[in-house]
Amino acid sequence: MRTISDNMPVELAASDTSREERAPAPWYRRRPAVLPWAWAAGLCLLYATVAVRRHQLLRTTGYDLGIFEQAVRAYAELRAPVVPLRGPGFNLLGDHFHPLLAALAPLYRLWPSPLCLLVAQSALLALAVVPLARWARRALGVRAAHAVAAGYGLSWGIASAAAFDFHEVALAVPLLAFSLEALAHRRWRAAVVWAAPLLLVKEDLGLTVAAVGVYVALKGPRRLGITTAAVGLLGALVEIKFLLPAFNPGGDYAHGGNLADGHGSLLSTLAHVPLDVLRPDVKALTLILVFAPSALLALRSPLAMIAVPTLAWRMVSENPFHWGTAYHYSAILMPVVLAGLIDVLARERSARNVRASLATVLVVTVVLLPSFPLAQLVQRTTWRTTPHIEAARALLARVPDGATVAASNRLAPQLTSRCEVVVFPTFPVDARLDRRETGPLPAPTAEWIVYDSVPPEAWPQKSGPWPYPAEQQEAELRAARERHGYEVVAARDGVTLLRRTAS
Known part of the structure; x- marks a missing residue:
């Protein structure tokens, strides 16, 4: 039986050598570094087409595209992110803590349009494919890199985010993807550096930084991992308890009600958590679909622990919007799921099993595609102006x-x-x-x-x-x-x- 190691691509075979001697290698073999960026460019165009067309069809909304545009416009004009759509004098940093949004201000200054945010989001979501495809190419080969890129780029979690207005989480997706690639190559400090800005994207992502720290502590330098986990937890706590209330007109955390005590006491609430995570049924379905782009193989990877904080707060939230597959809430999970897939397959010693797994990933991707927003591209109503x-x-x-x-x-x-x-x-x-x-x-x-x-x-x-x-x-x-x-x-x-x- 043919076997592979962590560093031997699946697709290599003796018969390939003679063919390559007779004919020039394809461009993606001569310049392998181009492959991930080519995928990123194609996906950016795909996402931007859907997002821009939705805006032209009046399918975008004030809640949330208008809100974020007002915030970025304020940053571009060197003002505090006061958003009239949220209320008179409402500082958006009192809703969610996302000061990294200011990084988009120079782009908006050059192109003051909601399309600027939609295209920027498309580019950010597409950028995350670069570290994933690059890692897959090195560990598994070119064909596997294409499969992983398609699995990520066409995944329902990314599609749902790309076709729903603009949200700050788009900034987090590539940051986490690059951090995961660094973790895979045991570049611990680089992984922490890539993950640290998540604290400036949204308050709950401090828990994701903590999860990265836990992984580093288990697999690499313990002191660095523990420090990273502590900074992530402390950062999330400071943002929720102090910074958000300071900016919020009501002086409190605006979304604290989503995690309200639903069972009368803290002890009772904790006791009900195991069942509340799976009730109603939509939660269980979402948990399955989150890992479906990897054919559930990501569950075998320790990298899956990095998805736990996001899944946990969503499942215990009392906001039904957090439980399902719509909107942008699952975008941050897709890099984790595909990274888990690569991690598992890179340790698989049977080339046949790797090929079968990647084929399953592609089948799942194709089967789910019509049920999510990228399918709008082939619908006649998308291209008809009424x-x-x-x-x-x-x-x-x-x-x-x-x-x-x-x-x-x-x-x-x-x-x-x-x-x-x-x-x-x-x-x-x-x-x-x-x-x-x-x-x-x-x-x-x-x-x-x-x-x-x-x-x-x-x-x-x-x-x-x-x-x-x-x-x-x-x-x-x-x-x-x-x-x-x-x-x-x-x-x-x-x-x-x-x-x-x-x-």
């Missing part, structure tokens, strides 16, 4: 630059690069609990209102209009005309543009 979209664009063009605008959620990110935008109809916010309250809404004060009454074609977050039922939104629109001094400037195909004429 009269409604044309009407919305025409009315939005009538809003002057620099105006204050209250806009429907799906129209907000079409304006955030050139106007000060809030969501219409707005809602009272308990900043301490980050909870949308019912009751009378404050009167609109923006100079313009642009409202879209047509339900979204494809928006998985909510069923129907947001943030209120259609009847209530229509009532607020009537109130703006009848009681708050707004008059209709234009109305077309369900989109209404109003301007305030009385103070």
Whole structure:
């Protein structure tokens, strides 16, 4: 039986030698370093096509693309990241702790558009394939590198993030991927250096830094690992207990309610954790699907422990959005899963088993692909601009630059690069609990209102209009005309543009 070692590519065979002597080697063999970057470029184009087209179809939203654009725009203008969409004077560092967003400010300064963030996110998600494909090529060979790159690049977790607005986690994905590659090559300090900036991406990622530290302590220099784990835990604690409350208008951690005591006492809550992790059933399905891109083989790798913190807080959260496969929440897990796959296969001594495993990975990838957002590229509706979209664009063009605008959620990110935008109809916010309250809404004060009454074609977050039922939104629109001094400037195909004429 043919065997392989950690450093012998699977695909090498004696018969290949004679063929290579007779014919020139393909470009990816002559310049193997190009392969990972070629994959990154192709994936970036793929993700950007989906993201940009969604924006053109009015499928992006103020919550969250508009929010992040307002924050990055503020950084680009050397201001604090105050985000009107989140509330008057709301500093976004009081929502999640992500000061590394400021790194995108120079790009936004050159290209002040929501498309800047969508393309930047596409590039960041694609960049993570470079260390994974490079590691796979060295350990398993060129064909295996292609399989790993496809498994990562077309994975449902990355697809869901690439096709859902913009989120800060895009900054974390390549950082973690490079850290995992360094761990694989026992470059412990480099692994820690790559992981450390995760503390500036989001407060929960301090736990991921701690997990990297635990891995280093078990496999490498114990002191470095323990120090890294301690810094990760301490960093997360400081951000949640001190920094986030300091920036939040309510003086508390905005998302603390997601981890509320659901069983009456801390002891009871801890006792229920094993079952709560798997209830309701969607949680168990998500746990399986997270490791599915590796054909579940990543579960055999000790690198899988780095996924535990993210999976843990999501499964014990009381926010149902955290339990499923939609949105951006699983993007950070995909590099871990594919790294675990490479780690397991690099230690496999049977070439036949390696080939069978990689074939299974590709089959799983293909089977899951139609159920997630990259499939939008082959849907006819993705490439059709409807009269409604044309009407919305025409009315939005009538809003002057620099105006204050209250806009429907799906129209907000079409304006955030050139106007000060809030969501219409707005809602009272308990900043301490980050909870949308019912009751009378404050009167609109923006100079313009642009409202879209047509339900979204494809928006998985909510069923129907947001943030209120259609009847209530229509009532607020009537109130703006009848009681708050707004008059209709234009109305077309369900989109209404109003301007305030009385103070």
